[in-house]
Amino acid sequence: MARKTFADELKQYAPGAPQPERPPSMGRSRRYCRRLARRHYENFTVASRIVPRRLQQHLCNLYAYARWADDLADETGDPAQAVALLDWWEQHLRACYRGQAIHPVFVALGDTIRRFDIPSEPLVDLLVAFRQDQRTTRYETFDELLDYCRYSANPVGRLVLCLGQCNDAPRARLADSICTGLQLANFWQDVANDWDRGRIYLPQAHCRRFGYDESHFAKRECNDAFRQMLSAEVDEAEGWLRRGLPLVGLVPDELRLAVALFIRGGLAVLEAIRRADYDVWTSRPTVSRWTKLRLAADSWWRLKRGTFGETRS
Numbered sequence: 001m002a003r004k005t006f007a008d009e010l011k012q013y014a015p016g017a018p019q020p021e022r023p024p025s026m027g028r029s030r031r032y033c034r035r036l037a038r039r040h041y042e043n044f045t046v047a048s049r050i051v052p053r054r055l056q057q058h059l060c061n062l063y064a065y066a067r068w069a070d071d072l073a074d075e076t077g078d079p080a081q082a083v084a085l086l087d088w089w090e091q092h093l094r095a096c097y098r099g100q101a102i103h104p105v106f107v108a109l110g111d112t113i114r115r116f117d118i119p120s121e122p123l124v125d126l127l128v129a130f131r132q133d134q135r136t137t138r139y140e141t142f143d144e145l146l147d148y149c150r151y152s153a154n155p156v157g158r159l160v161l162c163l164g165q166c167n168d169a170p171r172a173r174l175a176d177s178i179c180t181g182l183q184l185a186n187f188w189q190d191v192a193n194d195w196d197r198g199r200i201y202l203p204q205a206h207c208r209r210f211g212y213d214e215s216h217f218a219k220r221e222c223n224d225a226f227r228q229m230l231s232a233e234v235d236e237a238e239g240w241l242r243r244g245l246p247l248v249g250l251v252p253d254e255l256r257l258a259v260a261l262f263i264r265g266g267l268a269v270l271e272a273i274r275r276a277d278y279d280v281w282t283s284r285p286t287v288s289r290w291t292k293l294r295l296a297a298d299s300w301w302r303l304k305r306g307t308f309g310e311t312r313s
Contacts, residue, residue: 029107030057033064036105050261050296052254055163058112062159064105065093065123069130079134086127093123118162122155137199142236145187145203146180153183164255174247178262181240185269188233191280192220202233220281227278234270234278241266248308260299260308268295 024032037060051059072085096106096113097120112118129152139145157175161167187194187201194201195217207213210229241263248260265287272285302308 023102023107024104026107026111029104030061032104033057033060033108036060036064036067050257055254057108058116058163061105061108061112065109066126066156068105069127073130073133082134083131086131090124090127093120093127112163116162116165118159122158122162125151125155133199138204139201140204142203142206145184145201149180149183150176153179160255160258161251164252166251171247171250174244174250176244177240178244178247178259178266181237181242181244182262182266184233184237184240185266185273188230188237188273189269189280189285191230192284195220202229206233222279222281230273230278230280234273238267238270241270248303256303256308257296257300260303261296264295264299265292268292 023029034057069086069089072089073082076082076085092101092103092106095101096110099110101107101110129148132148132151136148139148154176157179158167158172161171161175191202200207200214200217206229210225212223212225212229216223216226245263248256248263251259268287268291269285272287273280276283276285299308
């Protein structure tokens with residue numbers, strides 16, 4: 001049987017579609033979320049062998065929620081329709097918190113919410129960011145970009161802390177720093193792809209300061225001005241990641257390797273951009289599978305020896 005596309009699934013579950021007589025079973029819903037995570041596994045490094053087995057299903061459930069929201073925002077091609085569908089998705093979330101889930105994602109997610117006492121705020125905040133993408137394609141200042149990261153990235157770290165049952169204010173601040181750094185690294189890695197989608201995340205004030213305007217974007221020009229600007233942005237992102245390093249020692253042992261690799265993976269992306277001499281237009285800088293394995297092994301060894309905080313990469 002051919003695998004369903006997102007459009008097929010949207011027709012099955014979207015507003016106006018016939019509602020099932022009863023919600024899908026928990027087993028079926030969990031399998032659905034696992035399949036969705038595997039389908040997008042390249043972007044889902046969390047649910048790998050570095051995460052305790054007991055948490056993997058719950059991470060799949062959270063991922064499935066965010067994946068559906070992301071597709072609702074980006075796959076329709078119509079900002080107004082995307083916003084309406086995101087509103088519909090939030091209605092499902094609200095129903096889930098009332099114990100009235102009918103969509104397989106929310107049947108599975110409801111179990112995660114109950115087990116880990118997850119508040120609705122980080123899940124709702126993700127939808128705020130997806131809606132913002134429909135109306136905002138430029139950011140004037142870096143502070144505006146940070147405000148976007150507050151909704152697009154920081155909720156992910158707080159959800160992971162919830163799974164570790166350690167979501168307090170000091171650790172949340174450190175998780176926010178890591179997630180903001182990761183989001184910034186992704187922006188600087190994806191300048192070309194975002195431009196193709198009509199979006200620029202490099203702050204407009206920075207572009208003006210370095211003398212790089214939209215005519216240069218249109219020509220995909222990697223000149224000295226662009227390199228100097230991106231170098232400054234990469235250094236800024238590194239600072240956010242490194243300020244989050246103390247979190248590694250403040251989460252339960254079973255999550256330390258995952259948090260360490262979030263940080264080192266982000267740092268590796270930034271280093272890949274530097275090695276490319278900031279030319280993210282010609283090709284997208286990436287981290288090789290071998291490098292990921294090396295970072296995992298090295299991080300495990302440093303954590304075992306208690307020397308992780310000494311690493312510079």
